[in-house]
Amino acid sequence: MTLRENVMAILNYKPYKKLPVVCFGYWNETVDKWANQGYINSTDAEGYNRYGDNSDGDKNIMKALGFDFNWNSCAGANVLLDPCFEPEVLETLADGSRIIRDNMGLIVRDKPGTVSIPAEIGTTLTDRHTWESLYLPKLQMSRNRINFDFFNNLPGPDERDIPIGIHLGSLIGHMRNLLGVEHLSYLYADDEELFSEIIDTMCGLCYDCAKLILETGVQFDYAHFWEDICFKNGPLVSPYVFEDYIGPWYKKITELVNSYGINIVSVDCDGWIDRLIPTWLNNGVNTMFPIEVGTWNASIAPWREKYGKALRGVGGMNKVVFSRDKAAVDAEIERLKPLIELGGYIPCPDHRIAPDAKFELVQYYCDKMQRL
Numbered sequence: 550m551t552l553r554e555n556v557m558a559i560l561n562y563k564p565y566k567k568l569p570v571v572c573f574g575y576w577n578e579t580v581d582k583w584a585n586q587g588y589i590n591s592t593d594a595e596g597y598n599r600y601g602d603n604s605d606g607d608k609n610i611m612k613a614l615g616f617d618f619n620w621n622s623c624a625g626a627n628v629l630l631d632p633c634f635e636p637e638v639l640e641t642l643a644d645g646s647r648i649i650r651d652n653m654g655l656i657v658r659d660k661p662g663t664v665s666i667p668a669e670i671g672t673t674l675t676d677r678h679t680w681e682s683l684y685l686p687k688l689q690m691s692r693n694r695i696n697f698d699f700f701n702n703l704p705g706p707d708e709r710d711i712p713i714g715i716h717l718g719s720l721i722g723h724m725r726n727l728l729g730v731e732h733l734s735y736l737y738a739d740d741e742e743l744f745s746e747i748i749d750t751m752c753g754l755c756y757d758c759a760k761l762i763l764e765t766g767v768q769f770d771y772a773h774f775w776e777d778i779c780f781k782n783g784p785l786v787s788p789y790v791f792e793d794y795i796g797p798w799y800k801k802i803t804e805l806v807n808s809y810g811i812n813i814v815s816v817d818c819d820g821w822i823d824r825l826i827p828t829w830l831n832n833g834v835n836t837m838f839p840i841e842v843g844t845w846n847a848s849i850a851p852w853r854e855k856y857g858k859a860l861r862g863v864g865g866m867n868k869v870v871f872s873r874d875k876a877a878v879d880a881e882i883e884r885l886k887p888l889i890e891l892g893g894y895i896p897c898p899d900h901r902i903a904p905d906a907k908f909e910l911v912q913y914y915c916d917k918m919q920r921l
Contacts, residue, residue, distance in 0.1 A: 552617050553712045557770055560813050560836065560861050562892045570918045571863060571897040572616040573839055574602050578664055578904040580610060588908040589613055600901070614908070615915025618711040620838060620863050620897055621817075623773045624703070625716030626758035627694045628751070629653070629723060630687040634673070653726045654683070664904070669729035677743050684727065688750050690757045700765050712770035715762060715811070717802055718755035720795050721786060722776040722818075724748065730785050737790055745794065752798035759802060763809045771813035772806040774799075774834065779820030781843055788824045796828045803833025815863060819900065821845045823852075830856060839864030841899045849894050850887075861893040868898040871906035871914070878914050882921075889921075 550558070550566045558565040577598060584594035589610055596606025602621040611619065633652035640648040646660040654673035674684055703713065724747055725733050737744045759772075778785050803814050815836035816829055822837065829837075840847050840862050849862040866885060870877040885896045896918070902911060 551710045553706070553710055553770060556712045556895065557813070559895055560771075560893055562858060568889060568918070568921055569617045569895060570615060570915050571618060571620050571895055572611060572614075573620055573864070573897055573901055574600055574607065575610070575902040575906075576664075576904055579902055579906060580606075582904055583610075583908050586908065614911050615919060620815075621773075622711055623714040623716035624699065625718060626762060628718035628754050628758055630684065630727075631689075631691070631694060632687065653723075655726060655729055669731070672728050672732050674727050674732070677740070680743060680747065684747075685750065688754055690754055692761065694758055695761055697765065700762060700767050703767050706768050706770070714771040714773045714815070715759065715767075715769040715806065717759050717772055717774050717806070719775045720752045720755060720798050720802075721748070721791070722778050724751055725778060725785065733786065737787075748794050748798070752795075752802075756798070756802050756805065759805060763806070769806075769809075769811055771815060771836070772803070772811050773814070773838075774816040776816055776818040777820075779818055779822045779825065781821060781845060783821050783823075784825055785820075788828070791825055792828045796832045799829065799832035799834055807833065813861070815861075821847065823847075826852065826856070826860070830859060835859055836861040836863060838862070839897060839899045842867040842869075843899075847899075848888065849891065853891055853893075858893055863895045864897045864899050865894070866896045866898050868900065868902055868906065871898075871902060871910045873910070875910065875913055878910055878917070882914070882917055886921075 552569050555565045555567050556569055577600065580589065580594040580597050583589045584591045593606040593609040596604050597610060601607055602619050607619060630653060634650060634654050636652050637650045638647050639650055639656065644660070646658050648656065648670070649659050650656050650673060655669060656671035656673065657667035658670055659667040674680055728736060784791065806814060813836055814834045815838045816834045817838050818825070819841050821843065826837070837852070837860065840849060842865065847865065849865055852860050865888065867881055870881045888894055889896065
């Protein structure tokens, strides 16, 4: 069986020959560190730059570590602002921090040399006027959003070793990137009509792009959303709002991909996602990723107990052990073994591997997993 066949068998609770050793990339600082230490060459580090999943650099790094493939083996349309804003430095502060308008129009505070997410302090999307004049024109459907040549040249299912997914975009995560968490919350209270219009515009764009890609005849193994709409204490949006406004769009898009024979639909959402899982499951999203363990100890086990085999998972491997020792890695693998036995689950580091990871420990993990 190919890796692709094994993956699809596992996620559909069928017999399989080998458990694939799956990853989800690395921080840029991680590959730079490994290159400086001599574990990988600088060409591969540069080739991976800016989270280049499945780039040549990524494939070479995976091979050196012992991973089989990257779960983010997806291709989709450009469903972002088109064109994006030109990033602009609005102010430089005394401590060296800069106030920047980023390419999504979000206003953030960023300090050069600091490895962290910039702090959100404002947005360009402040009212209906800015929406209609600055954003709506950049969110219109166009065939230019899709690289048809790329899709027409994708190998067919029998010609590829790994599964390939159609990336369906984001139904609220990208909206959060336009507004910021605080302004997203206020907008629902201040102007529910505009809130709904932005959602329908951005989700409709995702639907229209997915439909055109599927109509090319390309056969995909799974479909994939990106959201990142939770943090360590739960959702960044009210679960009730998520259910009422976003749930119907999930249903419409998953019904579309189901009609093309795709029955595995995953969502990439960090943080404590438990309160959003019912909306996903009830509307066709059946595979949770990357199941970030975090301080809240996320695991597929209680979800499977609650929701049954309808819920699958990829992820849930606590990557912090890569900064410790072999005993910690061994203990983590032992923790994963009964979860693997549940079926419908493939372990994967629970996000991109951080700079504190030791190359030799990641190699050790991959070697042990390849022997399972």
